[in-house]
Amino acid sequence: MRPVKQRWSFFSLRWSYQLGAVAGIVLLATAVFVLRSSPPGNDGPSWDVVRLEGTPRVGWHSVGEKSGLGKLRIGQTLVTDSYSRATITLDETGRVEVDAGSRLRLVANGPGRKRLSLERGTIHATIWAPPGEFVVDTPSAVAVDLGCVYTLQVDDSGAGVLRTTMGWVGFKLNGHESFIPAGAICQTRPKIGPGTPYFEEATASFKGALSKFDFASITPVERTALLGIVLADARKSDALTLWHLLSRVSEADRPGVYDRLAALAPPPADVTRDGILRLDRPMLDAWWSSFGFGDIYLWRTYERDWSQRPPNAK
Template sequence: MSEDKHDALWNPREAQADEELRRLQTQLAPFGLRARGRGEWTPRAIAREQRRRWPRFVAAALAASLLLVALNSYRLAWQDGAAWRVHGDAGASGVAQLRSGDWLQTGADQSFDIDVARIGRVTLSPGSRLQLVETRRAHHRVRLDSGHMRARIWAPPGYFGVDSDSAEVVDLGCDFDIWKAGDGSGRVYVRSGWIEYRVARRDVLLPAGYELRFDDSHPAAPLRPDASPEFAAAVLSLQQQLDERHERAALSANAERIANLARQVDVYTLLYLLSQRPALADSALYPRLAQALGVRADDAAHRAAWAQGDIAAINRWWDAYPSQPKRWWSNWPDILR
């Protein structure tokens, strides 16, 4: 762009002769760099300004970090036995409270949202019955007698759980649903994160995208809700064969059927079966799981170690699974849903 020598913006002499510009300069002078002791914006002046700002940035970042730590500590803290807030709709007006030992029953056209201390929320669907069993810092437990509930929790593993007569669903920082019938049977589905299903001496980890069906004695193998009936039936048959200690030939035939029917998204079902029964590493499940995880299937030493139940060998492939239960903090968007 060429400069017009008669333009006061480009010609200092013309600027001094322009009365309107002199008036604007006088009014803006208090806000200039010299008036604030900053001098001209030379490279050296800019460097000095950056050095002045750096300690302020560090102090601000430190203050923000301390504030986040304080807010999180407040969010996780909870007085023993303090009541939970209950928000009602569909005919239930106002806000109620739920205390330890209290039961909450929803009618056919009612649902409730329950604040789980400060760490999340439970939605109780119509026709459901729930009890607040215990609430204190780092330990909050409810009992679902029947019906359906959805829990959205953002807290370290173990802070929240759902008890039943013989089992417990432990939140590992996630969003999950539980359906339960009066006879104790039901299912749990994980929307994000992980849960742990504990029954007797048996623990089952369940990741996002999978469901686990259970009765009053034991859980079934984790499956995706959209698993084919043939695949689900083969998995159930294999579990029954393992419980009844069938011959290796029958186990191998069923394992091969599962491997042939498995889709890529069924990877966790394969990982669960091989982890629960390491001896199945001698079957077709091992190479199929390797393919699903994208790891080597021709490592004879690893396969032999897995078949012997070597924890290090099993954990190598567990670590290859896309998500991990220890990363609960990464599921913070759940609290916004």
């Protein structure tokens, strides 16, 4: 009987180890599931998420007809597939409609700063927060609301397009900045940042030359030739574009840009040709503010806060 008792003890011990291992695996899987299912940043404020079509998701949770109102908290990502759309709303900030095929993450939600990151897709933002409080990172630029309504698109390569419907938006990356007033559009590319803004009703040749000037790999001679097309086709409202070009052209090309801009929109009395040619910042700002697109003081006031590189910039 003693050998049988020893075999039984051996098998009991073996089963005990196996059961313990299984229990450990179950506990580990449960912990992982709970951690993945628990929304991060529960202690902070959240945006309300409402389904418009399909089944948008926040993390692992679906926002559908039966699931009711969703919540987007710091660190979470709202994902819409090709059949889904949603809106997110924060009472003191604004409303953002998220189109199909989008990924939108909430980065910050503190007092005076609401920050989203659009990894891909399209959003339509209607913002009533004070200027400078609502910021959207993209892979190639940071969009800063200055009291506006706008649409922002990002494709899978990280390239983006911003269209402003009301007010104006600041677009910036690594010291490269563009201002987009109502009716204007601005493209952006990874590693380059925002291009030169222009009004959508500009001529096709104007827009085509400007796009190549901003983003194509071309020689200085070719850039000067493209600039010539832009200057020749410029209308009075294209002062928006020419003002931006002052700081983007070569020193040799700058006098031609100044002369064409001055003919379309004469500078204020305290703005001189010499000052503009040496890119005197107060004079450039004064000339911009005379266009009626928006007071550049708003941008300069908060510029240091907005100059941070977007977390996902390439």
